[in-house]
Amino acid sequence: MNESKYESIVLRIVWMLVFLLVWQVAQLLLGGLVLVQLVYRLVYGAPSGNLMSFGDSLSQFLAQIGRFGSFHTEQKPWPFADWPAPRAPEGEAPHVVPPAPHPARDEEPKL
Numbered sequence: 001m002n003e004s005k006y007e008s009i010v011l012r013i014v015w016m017l018v019f020l021l022v023w024q025v026a027q028l029l030l031g032g033l034v035l036v037q038l039v040y041r042l043v044y045g046a047p048s049g050n051l052m053s054f055g056d057s058l059s060q061f062l063a064q065i066g067r068f069g070s071f072h073t074e075q076k077p078w079p080f081a082d083w084p085a086p087r088a089p090e091g092e093a094p095h096v097v098p099p100a101p102h103p104a105r106d107e108e109p110k111l
Helices: 003-044 049-069
Strands: none
Touching: 003 049
């Protein structure tokens, strides 16, 4: 094995170990998000749209780590690539909170 291939594989091993640690943290975070989403769904009757979006992005991030770790791609996951964009929900519609009414900005406050 020539010197550059050896350096390349050593560097890849280092990155794989770093992403293995990141995987463990992200996996715990996704597990917590699942529990919070379940409680939110029980309380409000529908899942949170923000949690749905973040959960989808986080699961795609975990998939990127898996593809990199299994040598499926040379592209390192975030922060070396863009954070995955959430996809449109395929399940339940998210809980929607209507915006709070705000007074017109040109009006003087009434005392």
